[in-house]
Amino acid sequence: MTIPDMDSVAHPQERRFNPYTENGGTILAIAGADFSVIAGDTRQSEGYSIQTRYAPKVFRLTDRAVLAVNGFAADGNMFVKKVKQRLEWYRHAHAKDMPLRAIARLIQTMLYGRRFFPYYVYNILGGVEEDGTGAVYSFDPVGSYEREACRAAGAAQSLVQPFLDNQIYFKNQQAAQGTSHPAHLPLETVLSIVIDSFTSATERHIEVGDGLEIFIALAKGRTLQGMESIRGLQELTVAEDGERLFVMRRDLKKD
Amino acid sequence: MFRNTYDSDNTVFSPQGRLHQVEYALEAVKQGSAAVGLRSKTHAILLALKRSTGELASYQQKMFRIDDHVGIAIAGLTSDARVLSNFMRQQAMGERMMFNRPMPVNRLVSSIADKAQVNTQEYGRRPYGVGFLVIGQDQSGPHLFEFSPSGNSYEYYAMSIGARSQSAKTYLEKHYESFADCNLEDLIRHGLHALRETLQQDKELNVNNTSVGIIGPMGQHEKPISPPGSFRILEGDNVEVYLQSMEKKEEAPAPASVPDAAPAPTADEDVQMSG
Numbered sequence: 001m002t003i004p005d006m007d008s009v010a011h012p013q014e015r016r017f018n019p020y021t022e023n024g025g026t027i028l029a030i031a032g033a034d035f036s037v038i039a040g041d042t043r044q045s046e047g048y049s050i051q052t053r054y055a056p057k058v059f060r061l062t063d064r065a066v067l068a069v070n071g072f073a074a075d076g077n078m079f080v081k082k083v084k085q086r087l088e089w090y091r092h093a094h095a096k097d098m099p100l101r102a103i104a105r106l107i108q109t110m111l112y113g114r115r116f117f118p119y120y121v122y123n124i125l126g127g128v129e130e131d132g133t134g135a136v137y138s139f140d141p142v143g144s145y146e147r148e149a150c151r152a153a154g155a156a157q158s159l160v161q162p163f164l165d166n167q168i169y170f171k172n173q174q175a176a177q178g179t180s181h182p183a184h185l186p187l188e189t190v191l192s193i194v195i196d197s198f199t200s201a202t203e204r205h206i207e208v209g210d211g212l213e214i215f216i217a218l219a220k221g222r223t224l225q226g227m228e229s230i231r232g233l234q235e236l237t238v239a240e241d242g243e244r245l246f247v248m249r250r251d252l253k254k255d
Numbered sequence: 256m257f258r259n260t261y262d263s264d265n266t267v268f269s270p271q272g273r274l275h276q277v278e279y280a281l282e283a284v285k286q287g288s289a290a291v292g293l294r295s296k297t298h299a300i301l302l303a304l305k306r307s308t309g310e311l312a313s314y315q316q317k318m319f320r321i322d323d324h325v326g327i328a329i330a331g332l333t334s335d336a337r338v339l340s341n342f343m344r345q346q347a348m349g350e351r352m353m354f355n356r357p358m359p360v361n362r363l364v365s366s367i368a369d370k371a372q373v374n375t376q377e378y379g380r381r382p383y384g385v386g387f388l389v390i391g392q393d394q395s396g397p398h399l400f401e402f403s404p405s406g407n408s409y410e411y412y413a414m415s416i417g418a419r420s421q422s423a424k425t426y427l428e429k430h431y432e433s434f435a436d437c438n439l440e441d442l443i444r445h446g447l448h449a450l451r452e453t454l455q456q457d458k459e460l461n462v463n464n465t466s467v468g469i470i471g472p473m474g475q476h477e478k479p480i481s482p483p484g485s486f487r488i489l490e491g492d493n494v495e496v497y498l499q500s501m502e503k504k505e506e507a508p509a510p511a512s513v514p515d516a517a518p519a520p521t522a523d524e525d526v527q528m529s530g
Contacts, residue, residue, distance in 0.1 A: 092344055238479040
């Protein structure tokens with residue numbers, strides 16, 4: 001008597017349309033004392049194919065809030081549009097922009113509202129709080145969120161987050177005798193960490209590459225110190241007396 | 256009067272071919288405080304007189320932002336205005352979402368005109384008791400529209416609605432040909448003069464009761480906003496500089512304004528613009 005080999009036995013299979021797909025890419029945000037940096041690569045892929053070398057994943061919501069979305073691009077893009085619409089209603093009702101922590105809570109309620117057919121998106125919200133501090137909020141697809149100093153999400157998350165834990169939180173690292181680790185890092189250091197994170201992720205992860213877009217949100221009254229040497233820096237805000245928002249773009253390897 | 260038997264039902268014409276309910280709704284608009292609108296080649300502006308119930312009360316809001324490129328001033332039932340402006344905001348936002356471009360202003364005004372018309376032809380519904388002056392900017396430049404509860408809307412070079420608006424209209428009719436080439440400051444000055452015509456005796460325009468809405472490039476007293484040229488409302492201290500630029504109310508010689516203290520008990524002279 002031979003025992004049937006399960007692989008060659010016919011059994012029912014359910015075929016169903018899969019509403020989700022993975023579009024690759026990686027996003028990252030780091031909060032400073034009076035600034036916040038939010039970055040994402042610009043490659044959009046599906047499997048081994050590149051859909052486009054330039055599809056933005058990081059979006060300006062207000063002069064002091066930036067949202068990076070990663071996961072399923074169609075859900076990400078639609079989610080950003082819906083968040084922007086809610087911010088517009090807030091502006092109509094209150095004649096001012098929504099504060100950052102309120103946007104974070106709003107994102108939670110919008111995501112949980114789709115608890116049973118979720119937006120397949122990992123969100124990272126970065127920017128400047130009402131009290132002038134730099135902030136990063138990270139979310140899971142159904143709205144669980146937390147304020148942090150730094151977070152990486154997406155395809156190369158497992159490569160980048162440990163690097164950040166070491167460089168931002170100084171984990172598994174001892175300060176020199178008689179000194180202690182700085183509580184906050186300066187902007188130039190943070191930008192170097194961001195760029196190195198992405199160039200390294202590009203080296204070892206096929207879904208990361210092509211281009212890098214970095215948004216820098218500055219608190220009110222913070223000078224442009226540390227930004228003089230950045231080439232290709234573009235200002236998105238018009239007033240000079242409020243919070244300021246800048247964007248810079250860099251190339252990443254295309255292979 | 257004869258019209259009493261034909262004026263309760265919206266769906267009944269009078270023998271003269273009128274819908275009295277609609278006409279009564281237009282009366283509600285005439286009861287609201289005045290709003291003035293005018294445009295040039297580059298800008299369209301709204302000016303509104305805010306009313307307050309007493310010294311202890313705040314001043315009623317007369318202007319609403321609909322989108323970056325559209326704003327309105329209201330006269331009549333504020334509650335109806337909020338409902339209609341909410342509808343306009345939804346329309347404008349929906350068009351941006353669907354077609355990836357701002358809603359053309361005439362289409363937006365037509366959408367509320369069509370909505371208001373429904374209430375003039377259905378039994379048991381009353382017409383909206385509010386009129387709008389709508390300013391906006393699209394590819395064909397700045398625009399000014401009037402919307403009325405009858406469901407009619409027209410485009411204008413200059414217009415006013417609300418209490419004693421005829422006085423403002425007279426001023427506008429006299430000067431409208433010069434509006435097209437005005438810069439923003441002169442346009443606002445014309446608008447303020449027109450609005451002043453609607454004031455009762457002893458009243459004056461001040462930072463509390465005057466509201467200015469602007470669409471078009473930044474003026475010399477303004478700070479940059481994003482996106483540039485979008486609809487903004489100036490109120491309170493922001494209006495002071497424009498109020499200062501007005502000619503004195505008494506008849507003034509053509510160039511500078513003479514600080515003449517003598518009040519004018521009779522009707523105002525037409526204000527002469529310098530230059």
